[in-house]
Amino acid sequence: MHPASSPTADAPRDHRTPFRRGRRLRALVAAVVALPLVLGAAACGGEDNEASTDPNAPVELSIFWWGGEARANLTEQALALYTQKHPNVTFKKTWQANQGYFDKLATLTAGGDAPDIFQIDDNFLTEYASRNTTLDLTSYKDDNKLDVTKFPESLWQYGVVDGKLAGIASGENTQGLVYNKTLLQKHNLPEPTTGMTWEAFISWAEQVSKTTGTPGTMDPSADYKAFWVWLRQQGKDLYKGKDLGFDEADVTRWFELWKGARDRGATPTADVIHEGNATDITKQLVVTGKAATSFVWVNQLPELKKNTKDELGVIAYPGDPSAQWARASMYWSVFRGTKHKDVAVDVLNFLSNDPEAGKILGTDRGLPSNLDVRKTVSDAVTDPAMKTSIQVETDLATKFGPSPQVPLKGHSKVRAELIKSAEEAQYNRQTPAQAAAAFLTACKSAIV
Template sequence: MTAPRMMRGLMAAVIALPLALLGACGGDDSSSDGKTELTFFWWGGEARAKLTEQALALYTQKHPDITFKTTWQANQGYFDKLATLTAGSDAPDIFQIDDNYLAEYGTRNVTEDLTSYQTSGKLDLTKFPEGLWKYGLVDGKLAGMAMGENTQGLVFNKTKLEAAKQELPKTGMSWEDLIAWAQKAGTATKVAGTMDPSADYKALWVWLRQNGKQFYNGNQLGFAKEDVQKWFELWKGARDAKATPTADVIHEGNATDITKQTVVTGKALTSWVWANQMPDIQKNTKDTLGVVAYPGDPSAQWARASMYFSVYRGSKDKDAAVDVINFLANDPEAGKILGTDRGLPSNLDIRKQVEATTTDPAMKASIALESELLPKFGTPPSVPPKGHSTVKTELVKAAEAAQFGTATPAQAAEQFFTAAQAAVAG
């Protein structure tokens, strides 16, 4: 038995993963009978798996010398498995990643620096918005190729608002105007006007940028605890004015599950989400939904990579792996297959193609918002540093302490700031 196979056996025993998974994510010689087999690992549901397999089959049809061994799973536990595989030098040739972990993997040199491929044209990013592909840079190295674009979106219940003859929210309204609107609309519809987003890091991030701050400055926080206190006080005022649901309902809405969003459960007229989630949210309610930017100056928003494809630095077939991700992002036929499953296509030509052919009103609304905001987007921030996932969790804890009244905004801000500092420092 070869050393790599022994390693796989040991890893399987330790983490109880299916042998198929570890066999799929091996670092062994992938060439056999003149063909190259690439391993590919991603998270998602069955629908994503089907689309991805179809796109990869199209690549093999056009490049018969390249085949794939694929593995996918649900989001939960995905990064635990990826961490185990990379620790054992047995990572897949290509893997899906997001901005919660890109900096961590990039700084550990797990991901191949794609800069030379971009420079040579082997990875064509010329049709990508500049801010989008640059959101894959970690310490000046291109750690991942953005496979989809996203930005913050405020989804609202158009059916209930129109039935009550209420004004619809608009891009550009101030935060104070949004809260006043929510109070009035809630009274008219008998449904809480807006979900309380004080636990939502992306809402806080936009608000900070509008106030001249950043969430992060490199590997440090870009704000003071006083900023967080003002943020918590803003939403305490909204709760006191009955513009939001009660704390127990807000707690439900703080879950990331689409089905728990307040605009889906009917417990509030808005939810604070990523714009590309609009089609999935719409599928979970019979009411017609709309989507606008977050309140305030929309230039505080940016073209965020919904997820990336990265190439394992230890891959023996890096050139082939890069050609595959280039194909998935830029080939019109592949774009037609993949659609907006991983966000709006990064390639703007492919995006126009998808927009022209989709019959889904929610998807059209999501694309229209991105198109409207694209020329208004501000400079993207750096990819979040290691510890970002912990920071997000700590924000929910502190915000909920304020929401349930077990801490004042000042106390909750102190709690969050201290925990967030420790998370990024570690």
Template sequence: MHPATPPTAGAPARQAHRTPATRRGFLRRFLATAVTVPLLLGGAVACGSDDEAGSDGKVELSIFWWGGDARAQLTEQALELYTKKNPNVTFKKTWQANQGYFDKLATLTAGGSPPDIFQIDDNFLTEYAARNTTLDLNEYKDNGKLDVSKFPESLWQYGVVDGKLAGLAAGENTQGLVYNKSLLTKNGLPEPTTGQSWEEHIAWAEEVSKKAKVPGTMDASAVDKAFWVWLRQQGKDLYKGNDLGFTVEDVTKWFELWKGARDRGATPTPDVIHEGNATDITKQLVVTGKAATSWVWVNQMPELKKNTNDDLGVVAYPGDPSAQWARAAMYWSVFRGSKHKDVAVDVLNFLVNDQEVVKLLGTDRGLPSNLDLRRVVSDDVTDPAMKLSIEVETKLAETFGPAPQVPIKGHSKVRAELTKAAEEAQYGRLTPAQAAEQFYAACKSAIA
């Protein structure tokens, strides 16, 4: 399964083949000028009046996503299933690797030719919604054409920007503390548990360092998702409206917490911490053997397991687990100016609520958003790491708190600045207070 790491510049786009129309039939009540026939997929959309079919009643939707070959194959198969059930709808499919995806999407948008449907994540959803690029899906949700009734409420709400539903969660994810179970068993050490305080976690990590001779925990001071959870446990948040939801003092306390952990030998040395700050999942310290834990997303467990022969476990981040929430691993959004927005929304509804297609897609974009179908998919999973991920996240869902607001414009810069400031403190070039000042000032500039 692919993590929801924001793409960066680099790889060329790949153009897929078009799926031919194979059967007659079309979307019920789709267009006044088109012949109305029975819809083979339940829940047809008929909210707007902007949809335009060709003279033959056919519609071609453009769709753009990022991911690897496996995701591309699954997505193409899912879209072929839609065409099979709605023969007058075909797709112009474009996908590419993570690198360069948002550069390409920005270019398409600036050129006035965004795809009808596109994949997006929480680093950029607010930015695209603020530009009125994304269609407000609330109307479709309210009239049942886009069914989120089986979603965790906080999951679909995590697509709301300024009161508008800008993106539909393609899957669910949450924060996970992954630990090396084999290492702990070998040394007779206890496993971490959900609900331990941050101080208890650091004390546990110090004991692991002493007994196992492997640093007990990756230093999480540069991990934005860990900082975010910690802030929510303090009654704060990463953002509040169009401003930051925390103070310099909050950041100072966070950096001091981890300086204390480093001073106690609970974490690796700065050079190794820097290694762990890399976003590449294959370089996380829990699988390179340089720390007993790593701070990741729960859905990254299977990818981590591919890179180690050791048994791994996963629990919530330290502190009150209700600070975690049902995060959209990524979203599907519809271009506001699409000539086929009603059909595009129906495709979204199909991708998350049709049992056949949800079973096909599995957990590639996170755990299925539809809880009923998530159970169906879970029953079919054979990969032990994936099974554990589903079990842990399903258990954590019982304690999830309300979703925070979707990150504001500049979030990707805020994340980068946290790493920069945290490393200044990790290497001892700045005190926690000085690093906090640097980070706060950089954040203010990033969101201005």
């Protein structure tokens, strides 16, 4: 199971709905030349163009998502169940791997062939919502036609952009600190605990390093997830309105915190830290044996476990856990210009809340958003690592604080620049202050 932001290993595929070469080229030109204009124009007046008032009239909805074969099979089974319960509704299904997905979505949208329903993540939700490409789902939520009453509140709120509900979470995830229980037990060392301060955690990691010879923790100074949680614990945020929610002094403090950890031997060397900065599960230091902990997503625990014989545990990130929130692993959004908005929203409601659909979809897109459905799915899980993942995230849900705003356009660039600047400090090519200044300048350019 992959978080929304992580590319899958599958080769790009497109086999449900092939696109002819000429049409693809024309659409690509439209995407490059006129994307900002067309996205808005295509949506104008779209909220009032329901095709028919007859509830039994035939409806074909186009739906587009990314993922591998397994996700495609599960999604198609769930959609087939919807058709079984609503025989007049059928689906034109298209899917492909993560790589190139958003290029294709932009092309389809700009070319006037936008899917009625599409999968999206928090890297792009603000961009599409700000261009009026996504249908505002607020009225459906308020009328309970899109039922979020069983969602953690911060989960559905994490789909709100500029006061409009632009997407509904198809699954939940949150940040998790995964640690090597076997290593700690072997050396009679205590396990880290949720709620310990960052300073206490670094001291714990230093002791692990001295006792075991294995660095106690991955250096997460390049990890936007860790930086974001730390900022929220300081009363700041990653974004605020249309601007950054932090300043150069905040970044300097963050980089200095981890320089101190490196100087104390609590982390590996810069070359090993660089390995851990990769998103590939197989390269995470907690499973390669190069650190006792890694900063990942809670739902990655089962995949991490496949890469090590050691027993793993998972807790919240250090500091106050209320800084964490129920993050949408990904969303479903409805195209504002669809001719079948009511039906499309009903499909989203079905995928989110129907118990049978929940059993089919399982945890492929994260833990089910509906807590009742999640319990049903959890009761059927036999994999110990998956059970642990579900239990930890469900327990953390009782400690979650309010969700932050959805990231601004340029978020993926901000993430990349954090890695670049943090590594400058990790390799001692720049001081924490110099690296922080470079990062802030790059961030301001990225979100313009």
